[in-house]
Amino acid sequence: MAEWLSEDEMAAWVRLVAVVELLPGVLDGQLRRDAQVTHFDYHVLAMLSEAPDRTLRMTELATRTNATLPRLSHVVRRLEERGLVERAPCPWDGRATNARLTDAGWAKVRATAPGHVATVREHVIDALTPEQVTQLAGIADAVLRRLDPDGKMAGLPGDAPGGDRRRAG
Amino acid sequence: MAEWLSEDEMAAWVRLVAVVELLPGVLDGQLRRDAQVTHFDYHVLAMLSEAPDRTLRMTELATRTNATLPRLSHVVRRLEERGLVERAPCPWDGRATNARLTDAGWAKVRATAPGHVATVREHVIDALTPEQVTQLAGIADAVLRRLDPDGKMAGLPGDAPGGDRRRAG
DNA sequence: CCGCTTCAGTTGTACCTACAACCGATGACG
DNA sequence: CGTCATCGGTTGTAGGTACAACTGAAGCGG
Numbered sequence: 489m490a491e492w493l494s495e496d497e498m499a500a501w502v503r504l505v506a507v508v509e510l511l512p513g514v515l516d517g518q519l520r521r522d523a524q525v526t527h528f529d530y531h532v533l534a535m536l537s538e539a540p541d542r543t544l545r546m547t548e549l550a551t552r553t554n555a556t557l558p559r560l561s562h563v564v565r566r567l568e569e570r571g572l573v574e575r576a577p578c579p580w581d582g583r584a585t586n587a588r589l590t591d592a593g594w595a596k597v598r599a600t601a602p603g604h605v606a607t608v609r610e611h612v613i614d615a616l617t618p619e620q621v622t623q624l625a626g627i628a629d630a631v632l633r634r635l636d637p638d639g640k641m642a643g644l645p646g647d648a649p650g651g652d653r654r655r656a657g
Numbered sequence: 658m659a660e661w662l663s664e665d666e667m668a669a670w671v672r673l674v675a676v677v678e679l680l681p682g683v684l685d686g687q688l689r690r691d692a693q694v695t696h697f698d699y700h701v702l703a704m705l706s707e708a709p710d711r712t713l714r715m716t717e718l719a720t721r722t723n724a725t726l727p728r729l730s731h732v733v734r735r736l737e738e739r740g741l742v743e744r745a746p747c748p749w750d751g752r753a754t755n756a757r758l759t760d761a762g763w764a765k766v767r768a769t770a771p772g773h774v775a776t777v778r779e780h781v782i783d784a785l786t787p788e789q790v791t792q793l794a795g796i797a798d799a800v801l802r803r804l805d806p807d808g809k810m811a812g813l814p815g816d817a818p819g820g821d822r823r824r825a826g
Numbered sequence: 827c828c829g830c831t832t833c834a835g836t837t838g839t840a841c842c843t844a845c846a847a848c849c850g851a852t853g854a855c856g
Numbered sequence: 857c858g859t860c861a862t863c864g865g866t867t868g869t870a871g872g873t874a875c876a877a878c879t880g881a882a883g884c885g886g
Contacts, residue, residue, distance in 0.1 A: 491771055497782050500790045503797030504781070505700075508677050509723040510804045513844090526872080531674075546835065554678040559873060561836055566872095583834040583881045602660055612673070613666050615803045616796060621669045623792040627785060628672030634780045635679045682874090695842080715865065728843060730866055735842095752851045752864040 511611070518607045523600040528553065530600060532563060533572060533589060537597045542589035545578065549587055554636075572596055680780070687776045692769040697722065699769060701732060702741060702758060706766045711758035714747065718756055723805075741765055 493501060515527040523530070535552045536542050544552070550560045564587050567573040572593035578584035589597070613621065662670060684696040692699070704721045705711050713721070719729045733756055736742040741762035747753035758766070782790065 492774060493777070493782065496787070496790055496794065500794040500797065501777060501782065503794055503801060506723050507797050507800050507804065508680055510801070511677055514804055516844095528872090547833090554675050556874075557835065558837085558875080562872080565836085578834095581834085581882075585835065605661060608662070608670060611803045612800050613662065613670065615799045618665070620792070620796050620799065621665055623789070624796050625665065625669040625672055627789050627793050627796070628669065628676045630784045630789065631676050631781055632672060632679070634784045635676065635683055685874095697842090716863095725844075726865060727845075727867085731843080734866085747864095750852080750864080754865065 514611055515604075515607065519600065519604060522603050523596065525596070525600065528555070528559075528563060529567060530597075530604060532560070532567065533593055533597045534601075536573065536587060536589040537594060542594065543586050546585045546587060567593070683780055684773075684776065688769065688773060691772050692765065694765070694769065697724070697728075697732060698736060699766075699773060701729070701736065702762055702766045703770075705742065705756060705758040706763060711763065712755050715754045715756060736762070 512527065519525050519527055519530050525533070531553045532549065535549060536544055546557065546560060546564070549564075550557050553560065555563075564573055564575065568575055572590060574588050574590055576586050576588065578586050616624065681696065688694050688696055688699050694702070700722045701718065704718060705713055715726065715729060715733070718733075719726050722729065724732075733742055733744065737744055741759060743757050743759055745755050745757065747755050785793065
């Protein structure tokens, strides 16, 4: 537990920082050019598109997009202004708000997904061997448990049953 | 190549996106609380602190911090206003600007580094096995070559012919 | 029923980043 | 030498995010 990082650790860290710095720009760039949407916008729309009735509560949506509630609130308001999402108060809990994907929003996701997936493949997945893909899942999973100990974000499979974090492929 | 992602690929991708979304916040948070500096600010100061005469040209500094020139220009101006950095036109090239870490900036880096390294260890490095650290370096390296094909950023041990072993003026 | 606390979201402000327009310096060329 | 293209960097501005303060609904104890 040195105060500094070893050579191997530093090599990994420097590269990880670079990826974290550059990847968002690449994702945002493609989506903005081709669909006039940020990566976070797309993430919101995608999560809604997978939900039953294309509807989720704001809190749940925030969880699935790794976002804070204020951030999500601003973004959903803008998406609503663009007609891609609509909001309605939850009938059973006066405090809650349900966000629902409109038909236009659904169409947007359908039209945007292929290009986005292609970008993900081109810049990440296809750069890796199948083994590395598996390793990446394990590594990111381990890091996530530190970044988000309660697992509130990212919808990780709960650490309660049978989960062994110290295994890498 | 399929139009969608396989289950394994999706598992890796979802987790990577979560890390990319959450990690900057954790790094920024610690540095802002403990040193009133963003992670990018710190990166700038750290790169200068490692350079000969604590001086680098703006373009070279942008490369080493994976940043665009406009972004760096704004940040360096603010750092200069805080007395952590100073700028001076390069005597040999009237177009170029040299950024130099002041004594105050040097002190700031020295005082800030331990806490930052501890955060990096706590949330990333120590979450991984030594094998995973090595794997991460390989994975991030492979991804970087796609994100930044020319190796302009990130100062990768590049496939660039001839190498770019330049000295700062 | 009243008051307190917590929950779910929203809003307002400050800050940071991206993009594009811009400026002076440099270097190639005739 | 002039002209032009390019380089290195700065500045203006629009847009997105973070943080904190706020509103209103639910839940709980008395």
